[in-house]
Amino acid sequence: MENKVLNIGENQLENRDYARNDSFPFRIGYEEITNYRGSTFGCHWHPEIEFTYILSGSMIYQVNNNQYLLKEGDAICANQNCLHSGTASPGLNCQYFAITFHPTLISGYRNSIFENKYLFELVTNEQLAFAYFNSNDHDSNNIISVLLELEKIYKEKIIGYELLIVSKLFELCFYLYQDVYRKLPNKPKNPHKNIMQIKSALNYIHVHYKEAIRLKDISNSCNLSNSSCCRLFKKIVHHTPLDYLLSYRIQKSIPYLLNEGLNITEVAISVGFSSSSYYSEIFKKYMNCSPTIYKYKIKNYKGNIN
Numbered sequence: 001m002e003n004k005v006l007n008i009g010e011n012q013l014e015n016r017d018y019a020r021n022d023s024f025p026f027r028i029g030y031e032e033i034t035n036y037r038g039s040t041f042g043c044h045w046h047p048e049i050e051f052t053y054i055l056s057g058s059m060i061y062q063v064n065n066n067q068y069l070l071k072e073g074d075a076i077c078a079n080q081n082c083l084h085s086g087t088a089s090p091g092l093n094c095q096y097f098a099i100t101f102h103p104t105l106i107s108g109y110r111n112s113i114f115e116n117k118y119l120f121e122l123v124t125n126e127q128l129a130f131a132y133f134n135s136n137d138h139d140s141n142n143i144i145s146v147l148l149e150l151e152k153i154y155k156e157k158i159i160g161y162e163l164l165i166v167s168k169l170f171e172l173c174f175y176l177y178q179d180v181y182r183k184l185p186n187k188p189k190n191p192h193k194n195i196m197q198i199k200s201a202l203n204y205i206h207v208h209y210k211e212a213i214r215l216k217d218i219s220n221s222c223n224l225s226n227s228s229c230c231r232l233f234k235k236i237v238h239h240t241p242l243d244y245l246l247s248y249r250i251q252k253s254i255p256y257l258l259n260e261g262l263n264i265t266e267v268a269i270s271v272g273f274s275s276s277s278y279y280s281e282i283f284k285k286y287m288n289c290s291p292t293i294y295k296y297k298i299k300n301y302k303g304n305i306n
Contacts, residue, residue: 025102028154032095033059039088043237050078050100053147057094061086063130064195073135075144080123106169131180142175197222198236205245210272250286
Protein backbone atom coordinates (compact mmCIF):
# COMPACT_ATOMS: atom_id res chain seq x y z
CA MET A 1 0.00 0.00 0.00
CA GLU A 2 1.53 3.32 -1.11
CA ASN A 3 1.23 5.18 2.16
CA LYS A 4 4.79 5.87 3.27
CA VAL A 5 6.39 9.33 3.23
CA LEU A 6 9.69 10.66 4.48
CA ASN A 7 9.51 12.78 7.61
CA ILE A 8 10.89 15.99 6.14
CA GLY A 9 11.13 19.16 8.17
CA GLU A 10 12.37 22.67 7.47
CA ASN A 11 14.51 23.29 4.38
CA GLN A 12 14.05 19.67 3.22
CA LEU A 13 16.06 18.31 6.17
CA GLU A 14 14.90 14.77 6.88
CA ASN A 15 13.95 14.16 10.50
CA ARG A 16 15.74 10.95 11.39
CA ASP A 17 15.11 9.04 14.62
CA TYR A 18 18.40 7.16 14.31
CA ALA A 19 20.31 10.47 14.16
CA ARG A 20 19.39 11.07 17.80
CA ASN A 21 21.66 8.17 18.76
CA ASP A 22 24.80 10.22 19.32
CA SER A 23 26.69 7.19 20.61
CA PHE A 24 26.40 5.27 17.32
CA PRO A 25 24.92 7.33 14.43
CA PHE A 26 24.61 4.45 11.96
CA ARG A 27 21.73 2.53 10.46
CA ILE A 28 20.72 0.32 7.57
CA GLY A 29 17.17 0.70 6.31
CA TYR A 30 15.45 -1.77 3.98
CA GLU A 31 12.94 -0.25 1.59
CA GLU A 32 10.66 -0.85 -1.38
CA ILE A 33 10.12 2.19 -3.57
CA THR A 34 6.48 1.29 -4.25
CA ASN A 35 5.70 1.56 -0.53
CA TYR A 36 6.10 5.32 -0.86
CA ARG A 37 3.21 7.48 -2.02
CA GLY A 38 3.50 7.89 -5.75
CA SER A 39 6.35 5.32 -5.74
CA THR A 40 8.81 8.08 -4.93
CA PHE A 41 10.69 9.46 -1.94
CA GLY A 42 10.86 13.22 -2.14
CA CYS A 43 13.81 15.56 -2.48
CA HIS A 44 15.58 15.85 0.90
CA TRP A 45 18.98 16.01 2.58
CA HIS A 46 20.66 15.20 5.89
CA PRO A 47 24.08 15.69 7.50
CA GLU A 48 24.84 11.97 7.22
CA ILE A 49 26.53 10.23 4.28
CA GLU A 50 24.23 7.70 2.61
CA PHE A 51 25.03 4.71 0.42
CA THR A 52 22.13 3.04 -1.39
CA TYR A 53 22.43 -0.49 -2.79
CA ILE A 54 19.86 -1.97 -5.18
CA LEU A 55 18.76 -5.47 -4.19
CA SER A 56 16.27 -5.96 -7.04
CA GLY A 57 14.47 -3.98 -9.72
CA SER A 58 15.52 -0.45 -10.59
CA MET A 59 14.82 3.17 -9.76
CA ILE A 60 15.65 6.65 -11.00
CA TYR A 61 17.86 8.33 -8.41
CA GLN A 62 18.85 11.98 -8.36
CA VAL A 63 21.54 13.79 -6.37
CA ASN A 64 21.61 17.56 -6.83
CA ASN A 65 21.64 18.07 -10.63
CA ASN A 66 22.59 14.49 -11.53
CA GLN A 67 20.27 11.62 -12.33
CA TYR A 68 20.97 7.90 -12.70
CA LEU A 69 19.01 4.77 -13.48
CA LEU A 70 20.08 2.35 -10.75
CA LYS A 71 19.62 -1.35 -11.43
CA GLU A 72 20.11 -4.52 -9.39
CA GLY A 73 23.64 -4.67 -7.96
CA ASP A 74 24.35 -0.96 -8.44
CA ALA A 75 25.07 1.48 -5.61
CA ILE A 76 25.23 5.22 -5.17
CA CYS A 77 26.56 7.55 -2.51
CA ALA A 78 24.78 10.79 -1.61
CA ASN A 79 27.21 12.95 0.28
CA GLN A 80 26.54 14.99 3.39
CA ASN A 81 23.92 17.76 2.90
CA CYS A 82 23.21 16.93 -0.76
CA LEU A 83 19.65 16.99 -2.07
CA HIS A 84 18.58 13.55 -3.27
CA SER A 85 15.39 11.77 -4.30
CA GLY A 86 14.26 8.56 -5.94
CA THR A 87 11.35 7.30 -8.00
CA ALA A 88 10.35 3.92 -9.40
CA SER A 89 11.19 3.07 -12.98
CA PRO A 90 7.95 2.90 -15.02
CA GLY A 91 6.13 -0.32 -14.20
CA LEU A 92 8.85 -1.66 -11.91
CA ASN A 93 9.39 -2.02 -8.19
CA CYS A 94 12.75 -1.56 -6.50
CA GLN A 95 14.01 -3.16 -3.30
CA TYR A 96 17.08 -1.63 -1.76
CA PHE A 97 18.90 -0.90 1.45
CA ALA A 98 20.39 2.42 2.51
CA ILE A 99 23.45 2.66 4.76
CA THR A 100 23.47 5.99 6.58
CA PHE A 101 26.13 7.23 8.97
CA HIS A 102 27.44 10.49 10.34
CA PRO A 103 31.12 11.24 9.56
CA THR A 104 31.82 11.89 13.25
CA LEU A 105 31.54 8.15 13.78
CA ILE A 106 35.00 7.74 12.23
CA SER A 107 36.54 11.22 12.38
CA GLY A 108 38.02 10.69 15.84
CA TYR A 109 38.95 13.59 18.07
CA ARG A 110 38.76 17.14 16.70
CA ASN A 111 41.50 18.02 14.19
CA SER A 112 42.58 14.40 13.93
CA ILE A 113 44.26 13.24 10.72
CA PHE A 114 41.07 11.35 9.83
CA GLU A 115 39.03 14.53 10.05
CA ASN A 116 41.48 17.01 8.50
CA LYS A 117 43.20 14.98 5.82
CA TYR A 118 40.46 12.60 4.67
CA LEU A 119 36.89 13.19 5.82
CA PHE A 120 37.00 16.95 5.35
CA GLU A 121 38.09 16.47 1.76
CA LEU A 122 35.46 13.82 1.11
CA VAL A 123 32.46 15.69 2.52
CA THR A 124 33.29 19.23 1.37
CA ASN A 125 34.41 18.65 -2.21
CA GLU A 126 31.62 19.87 -4.47
CA GLN A 127 32.70 17.42 -7.18
CA LEU A 128 31.96 14.58 -4.77
CA ALA A 129 28.32 15.40 -4.07
CA PHE A 130 27.62 11.87 -5.26
CA ALA A 131 29.42 8.78 -6.52
CA TYR A 132 27.78 6.14 -8.72
CA PHE A 133 28.98 2.54 -8.60
CA ASN A 134 28.01 0.40 -11.57
CA SER A 135 27.89 -3.32 -10.84
CA ASN A 136 29.48 -4.01 -14.26
CA ASP A 137 32.39 -1.66 -13.60
CA HIS A 138 35.48 -3.33 -12.11
CA ASP A 139 36.46 -0.08 -10.38
CA SER A 140 33.23 -0.23 -8.34
CA ASN A 141 33.89 -3.70 -6.92
CA ASN A 142 35.70 -2.56 -3.78
CA ILE A 143 32.95 -0.19 -2.64
CA ILE A 144 30.11 -2.61 -3.45
CA SER A 145 31.86 -5.47 -1.64
CA VAL A 146 32.27 -3.39 1.53
CA LEU A 147 28.61 -2.33 1.42
CA LEU A 148 27.52 -5.98 1.29
CA GLU A 149 29.88 -6.86 4.15
CA LEU A 150 28.48 -4.00 6.23
CA GLU A 151 24.95 -5.22 5.58
CA LYS A 152 25.88 -8.76 6.66
CA ILE A 153 27.51 -7.53 9.89
CA TYR A 154 24.52 -5.31 10.69
CA LYS A 155 22.09 -8.17 10.10
CA GLU A 156 23.94 -10.67 12.27
CA LYS A 157 24.76 -8.21 15.09
CA ILE A 158 27.23 -10.47 16.86
CA ILE A 159 28.72 -9.24 20.14
CA GLY A 160 31.01 -6.34 19.27
CA TYR A 161 29.47 -5.82 15.83
CA GLU A 162 29.81 -2.04 16.21
CA LEU A 163 33.60 -2.41 16.13
CA LEU A 164 33.38 -4.36 12.88
CA ILE A 165 31.06 -1.76 11.39
CA VAL A 166 33.42 1.10 12.20
CA SER A 167 36.35 -0.87 10.73
CA LYS A 168 34.34 -1.35 7.52
CA LEU A 169 33.41 2.34 7.42
CA PHE A 170 37.11 3.19 7.50
CA GLU A 171 37.60 0.73 4.64
CA LEU A 172 34.67 2.29 2.77
CA CYS A 173 36.15 5.77 3.14
CA PHE A 174 39.56 4.47 2.05
CA TYR A 175 38.12 3.23 -1.25
CA LEU A 176 36.02 6.38 -1.65
CA TYR A 177 39.18 8.44 -1.17
CA GLN A 178 41.46 6.22 -3.26
CA ASP A 179 39.16 5.15 -6.11
CA VAL A 180 36.93 8.22 -6.44
CA TYR A 181 38.29 11.37 -4.79
CA ARG A 182 41.89 11.06 -6.05
CA LYS A 183 40.64 10.56 -9.63
CA LEU A 184 38.60 13.77 -9.66
CA PRO A 185 39.74 16.50 -12.06
CA ASN A 186 41.60 19.34 -10.37
CA LYS A 187 38.94 22.04 -10.35
CA PRO A 188 38.32 24.89 -7.91
CA LYS A 189 35.79 24.20 -5.17
CA ASN A 190 32.78 26.35 -5.97
CA PRO A 191 29.67 26.09 -3.80
CA HIS A 192 26.51 24.88 -5.51
CA LYS A 193 24.68 28.19 -5.30
CA ASN A 194 21.71 26.78 -7.21
CA ILE A 195 21.25 23.97 -4.71
CA MET A 196 21.19 26.44 -1.81
CA GLN A 197 18.63 28.57 -3.66
CA ILE A 198 16.35 25.59 -4.22
CA LYS A 199 16.70 24.60 -0.56
CA SER A 200 15.54 28.12 0.36
CA ALA A 201 12.57 27.88 -1.99
CA LEU A 202 11.58 24.47 -0.66
CA ASN A 203 11.81 25.74 2.88
CA TYR A 204 9.56 28.68 1.99
CA ILE A 205 6.94 26.30 0.58
CA HIS A 206 7.10 24.07 3.65
CA VAL A 207 6.59 27.00 6.00
CA HIS A 208 3.90 28.84 4.02
CA TYR A 209 2.04 26.05 2.17
CA LYS A 210 -1.23 26.83 4.00
CA GLU A 211 -1.19 30.38 2.63
CA ALA A 212 -2.06 31.76 -0.83
CA ILE A 213 1.38 31.38 -2.42
CA ARG A 214 2.22 32.76 -5.85
CA LEU A 215 5.13 31.82 -8.07
CA LYS A 216 6.60 35.26 -7.41
CA ASP A 217 6.61 34.57 -3.66
CA ILE A 218 8.60 31.36 -4.16
CA SER A 219 11.01 33.04 -6.59
CA ASN A 220 11.59 35.95 -4.23
CA SER A 221 12.36 33.58 -1.36
CA CYS A 222 15.46 32.34 -3.21
CA ASN A 223 16.38 35.55 -5.08
CA LEU A 224 15.59 34.18 -8.52
CA SER A 225 13.43 35.33 -11.39
CA ASN A 226 10.26 33.36 -12.06
CA SER A 227 11.76 31.72 -15.14
CA SER A 228 15.04 30.80 -13.39
CA CYS A 229 13.15 29.42 -10.41
CA CYS A 230 10.99 27.22 -12.66
CA ARG A 231 14.02 26.05 -14.63
CA LEU A 232 15.99 25.04 -11.53
CA PHE A 233 12.98 23.38 -9.91
CA LYS A 234 12.43 21.24 -13.00
CA LYS A 235 16.11 20.36 -13.14
CA ILE A 236 16.58 19.50 -9.46
CA VAL A 237 13.13 18.66 -8.04
CA HIS A 238 11.49 17.52 -11.32
CA HIS A 239 8.41 19.66 -10.71
CA THR A 240 7.52 23.25 -11.33
CA PRO A 241 7.36 25.25 -8.08
CA LEU A 242 3.56 25.37 -8.15
CA ASP A 243 3.25 21.66 -8.98
CA TYR A 244 5.51 20.89 -6.04
CA LEU A 245 3.39 23.14 -3.81
CA LEU A 246 0.23 21.28 -4.80
CA SER A 247 1.88 17.90 -4.30
CA TYR A 248 3.17 18.96 -0.88
CA ARG A 249 -0.28 20.20 0.15
CA ILE A 250 -1.76 16.83 -0.83
CA GLN A 251 0.93 15.04 1.20
CA LYS A 252 0.22 17.22 4.25
CA SER A 253 -3.52 16.71 3.87
CA ILE A 254 -3.40 12.92 4.43
CA PRO A 255 -3.39 13.06 8.27
CA TYR A 256 -6.31 15.54 8.17
CA LEU A 257 -8.17 13.33 5.69
CA LEU A 258 -7.82 10.28 7.93
CA ASN A 259 -9.17 12.28 10.87
CA GLU A 260 -12.80 11.17 11.25
CA GLY A 261 -13.74 14.54 12.73
CA LEU A 262 -13.03 16.55 9.56
CA ASN A 263 -14.99 16.73 6.31
CA ILE A 264 -13.43 17.26 2.88
CA THR A 265 -13.95 21.03 2.94
CA GLU A 266 -12.22 21.36 6.30
CA VAL A 267 -9.35 19.18 5.09
CA ALA A 268 -8.95 21.30 1.95
CA ILE A 269 -8.88 24.59 3.86
CA SER A 270 -6.42 23.18 6.43
CA VAL A 271 -3.72 22.78 3.77
CA GLY A 272 -4.31 25.87 1.68
CA PHE A 273 -6.86 24.87 -0.96
CA SER A 274 -9.59 27.38 -1.72
CA SER A 275 -12.34 24.80 -2.23
CA SER A 276 -13.12 21.13 -1.69
CA SER A 277 -13.73 20.61 -5.41
CA TYR A 278 -10.27 21.89 -6.36
CA TYR A 279 -8.71 19.84 -3.56
CA SER A 280 -10.47 16.70 -4.82
CA GLU A 281 -9.35 17.40 -8.38
CA ILE A 282 -5.69 17.80 -7.38
CA PHE A 283 -5.87 14.85 -4.96
CA LYS A 284 -7.06 12.56 -7.75
CA LYS A 285 -4.27 13.84 -10.03
CA TYR A 286 -1.55 12.86 -7.57
CA MET A 287 -3.12 9.90 -5.76
CA ASN A 288 -5.09 8.34 -8.67
CA CYS A 289 -8.31 8.24 -6.68
CA SER A 290 -10.68 10.60 -4.89
CA PRO A 291 -10.09 11.59 -1.25
CA THR A 292 -13.14 9.57 -0.21
CA ILE A 293 -11.98 6.41 -1.96
CA TYR A 294 -8.44 6.84 -0.58
CA LYS A 295 -9.79 7.17 2.95
CA TYR A 296 -11.88 4.03 2.46
CA LYS A 297 -8.86 2.09 1.11
CA ILE A 298 -6.67 3.05 4.06
CA LYS A 299 -9.38 2.19 6.57
CA ASN A 300 -10.01 -1.18 4.89
CA TYR A 301 -6.26 -1.91 4.64
CA LYS A 302 -5.70 -1.23 8.33
CA GLY A 303 -8.70 -3.37 9.21
CA ASN A 304 -7.28 -6.31 7.27
CA ILE A 305 -3.88 -6.25 8.98
CA ASN A 306 -5.25 -5.89 12.55
